[in-house]
Structures are given as C-alpha cells and as structure tokens.
Amino acid sequence: MTPNVFFTGGPEDWARYETPLRDALAAEGIAARVSPDCPDPAAVDYLVFLPGTVSDFTPFTRARAVLSLWAGVETITGNPTLTQPLARMVDDSLTEGMVEYVTGHVLRHHLGIDGFIGATRWEKAVPPLARDRRVTVLGLGELGSACATALAALRFDVAGWSRRPRRIAGITCLSGQEGLQQALERAEILVLLLPRTPETEDILNPQSIAALPPGAVVINPGRGALIDEAALLAALDDGHLGHATLDTFRTEPLPADHPFWQHPRVTVTPHIAAETRPETASRVIAANIRRAEAGAPLLYRVDRAAGY
Numbered sequence: 001m002t003p004n005v006f007f008t009g010g011p012e013d014w015a016r017y018e019t020p021l022r023d024a025l026a027a028e029g030i031a032a033r034v035s036p037d038c039p040d041p042a043a044v045d046y047l048v049f050l051p052g053t054v055s056d057f058t059p060f061t062r063a064r065a066v067l068s069l070w071a072g073v074e075t076i077t078g079n080p081t082l083t084q085p086l087a088r089m090v091d092d093s094l095t096e097g098m099v100e101y102v103t104g105h106v107l108r109h110h111l112g113i114d115g116f117i118g119a120t121r122w123e124k125a126v127p128p129l130a131r132d133r134r135v136t137v138l139g140l141g142e143l144g145s146a147c148a149t150a151l152a153a154l155r156f157d158v159a160g161w162s163r164r165p166r167r168i169a170g171i172t173c174l175s176g177q178e179g180l181q182q183a184l185e186r187a188e189i190l191v192l193l194l195p196r197t198p199e200t201e202d203i204l205n206p207q208s209i210a211a212l213p214p215g216a217v218v219i220n221p222g223r224g225a226l227i228d229e230a231a232l233l234a235a236l237d238d239g240h241l242g243h244a245t246l247d248t249f250r251t252e253p254l255p256a257d258h259p260f261w262q263h264p265r266v267t268v269t270p271h272i273a274a275e276t277r278p279e280t281a282s283r284v285i286a287a288n289i290r291r292a293e294a295g296a297p298l299l300y301r302v303d304r305a306a307g308y
C-alpha cells in the first residue's frame, strides 16, 4: 500500500522540503504520497512534524509514527494526545553545525579573542594551551558527545555529564548529583547541551552557578529553559561569571527589550547553532519511513518517560 505522508509545516517550510523529501523517499524506493495538506487525518500514515503546527494528534488514528524535523522535542513529549511513536532528528549536518558552533565559541573565550579586537596598545596576554583549559559539557548525547570529542581532539581538558553513566574516549564522564557538582566546579567554560525536561529546567540556578569557578563562561546552545535568567544576570553583573554566549531562549525570538541584548557580558545568537538542513534531514526521515514500512524499529525514538 502507498503510505500517506503529511508534512505539517507551512508553505515556506514546504517550499524548502518538497523536493528533498520526494527525492529522499524515491531514493529509499518508497512510493509515498507526500503533501502539506491533510483533508483526512485518519488516512495519514506518517507525520513529518515541525513544532508549533499540529497540537492534537487524536484524529491521526492510523499514523504509525510522528517524525520530528527538530532534535529537541520538548514541545510535544508531554502532549497527552500523542500516542503514536515519536522519533526526533539526529543528522550529521545538525551535529557538524553544533560542533562548529561550540568549538568556535569555546576558542573565542579560551583565546580571549575579544580582548584583541580593536586593541590599540601592545599588551601581551598569552592564553594558556587548551590542555590547561577545563571545559565541561552538560549532556553527552548525539550533540554533546560530538562536541566534547572535538574539543578533546584540540586537547582541551574535557569533562561531560549525563543522566546515565557513559564512557567516551578522552572525556572524563560524570553522572548523578555528585558528578554534576564535580562537573560544575571544574568548568572554566561550561557548554549546555541538555534537552529541556522537568529535570533539566533551571539546572543553571543560583546554587549551580555559585559552584562554577570565578570568571567562568557559559555557552548555551541547548535550551533557554536550562537557565534561571535572573540568576545568570546577577552572576554576570557581580563578576562571578565572565561571559554568557546564548543561542536559545525561553521566548524566541528574544524580545527586543530583553536585558540580554544590551548586556556587555552576553553574546546573543539567534538559535543558529545547528540548523536542520532539508537535504540531509529528508534522508533521515525517508530512512525511518522505510524502516517502519519494513516493520523495523524506528531510529532515534524518543523515550516519552524520560522526556527526550
């Protein structure tokens, strides 16, 4: 039977995805009907999902999977109408983008590049070698482990923290509350790559910020809700934190009057750390549809109980 694939995004998204998605399905040998229109939800076999579109999954009675184009799925993991299996996006391009973003911003702070931009005096400020710079990555999943590994390849002294104990070559892997404390206390540069769940919300709060060494830098391409904003601003104002480079926010786009925009110790990037790219993401979606059609388990299935 020819599966019906409903693309939930709007016209602009469809314009970017129509050709890559059709090409990827054809390459997998799947003769699917793909459309951004959905006259009969009960006839849909797969939803290719973008956040902020479908909120009631009840009418999709036949759907075998909801396939998210985003890696972060916090907007639907708690949706009680979503009973269909949910898969999130894991894609090489997404990972490469995140590795480049994190490495670039870590190197900016490690090398003190800001101090030389516009300098008019010969003042030697020699940065330590990477091997003498301690970086901590909170979250050692697809993105966190790739970033930690890339930083370790540059010889940074890298630790990472995850929910379950992990082993990654060249990384000091920590878990549990005690592990979190150790991870924070050593973090001259702290990278947040956790998903947003009830357990990770406000993980950077007055207590955890106080555990960071004086002058620590925070880089957050994870989710805005990982950070208690008032606590972050207070620590930047009193000098305990040296800088915050933020890519994700509780409200996006970040409102024009938000204090982050004007703060001298904050760099705002507009959720550009790792963009889902239609060509590669479509291949992941098509491969998952092929697997589901063949009765194989979905790749990148979300653990609804864990929330990611």
Ligand SMILES: NC(=O)c1ccc[n+]([C@@H]2O[C@H](COP(=O)([O-])OP(=O)(O)OC[C@H]3O[C@@H](n4cnc5c(N)ncnc54)[C@H](OP(=O)(O)O)[C@@H]3O)[C@@H](O)[C@H]2O)c1
Residues within 6 Å of the ligand: 071, 072, 073, 090, 094, 138, 139, 140, 141, 142, 143, 144, 145, 161, 162, 163, 164, 165, 166, 193, 194, 195, 196, 197, 199, 200, 221, 222, 223, 247, 248, 271, 272, 273, 274, 275, 308
């Ligand atoms: N800014 C951007 O452009 C952008 C793009 C893509 C994704 N993101 C964000 O990046 C996040 C991470 O993506 P990913 O693909 O790496 O996710 P992932 O593979 O699911 O990895 C999540 C990591 O967080 C850990 N974790 C989850 N809950 C935890 C808890 N309560 N305590 C300790 N560790 C916990 C997991 O531990 P275990 O290893 O034990 O499971 C895992 O190591 C996404 O959820 C999204 O929010 C941002």
